[in-house]
Amino acid sequence: MEELLIENGLRATKARMEVLNVLKSNSMPLSADELILKINREVVSGSSVYRILSELEKASILKKTLRQNGLHYYTIYDSHEHYIVCSNCGKIVPITHCPISPYEEGIAQNTGFKVTGHILELQGICSDCQG
Numbered sequence: 001m002e003e004l005l006i007e008n009g010l011r012a013t014k015a016r017m018e019v020l021n022v023l024k025s026n027s028m029p030l031s032a033d034e035l036i037l038k039i040n041r042e043v044v045s046g047s048s049v050y051r052i053l054s055e056l057e058k059a060s061i062l063k064k065t066l067r068q069n070g071l072h073y074y075t076i077y078d079s080h081e082h083y084i085v086c087s088n089c090g091k092i093v094p095i096t097h098c099p100i101s102p103y104e105e106g107i108a109q110n111t112g113f114k115v116t117g118h119i120l121e122l123q124g125i126c127s128d129c130q131g
């Protein structure tokens with residue numbers, strides 16, 4: 001984690017390390033509010049979480065995803081992932097395969113856009129909630 005910060009030109013402060021460690025130990029993306037509930041507040045104050053998240057996002061250490069519920073979720077930048085969300089209990093499960101990437105080139109050609117990303121979220125009812 002420390003190297004990740006330094007490589008990206010940021011000082012490895014205790015507060016930044018704490019945010020990264022909490023995100024790393026959660027396999028699911030977290031919103032800022034969820035993160036604040038989990039961090040050690042002796043190290044990071046709730047109000048500085050927002051600033052740290054935006055610093056880490058600008059340095060491309062974190063990936064920010066806008067979910068269909070209107071909240072931003074953060075994960076450490078690694079692989080490209082999508083999620084399926086249970087509309088009953090809110091459980092989020094990653095989908096490792098991205099079905100969209102192969103279409104991006106064709107869409108770029110057809111529209112003249114430079115495609116920079118996409119949002120894809122599946123919804124459903126998880127096995128626990130199907131009861």
Ligand SMILES: [Zn+2]
Nearest residue numbers: 086089126129
């Ligand atoms: Zn569920």
Ligand SMILES: [Zn+2]
Nearest residue numbers: 098099100101
């Ligand atoms: Zn994708």
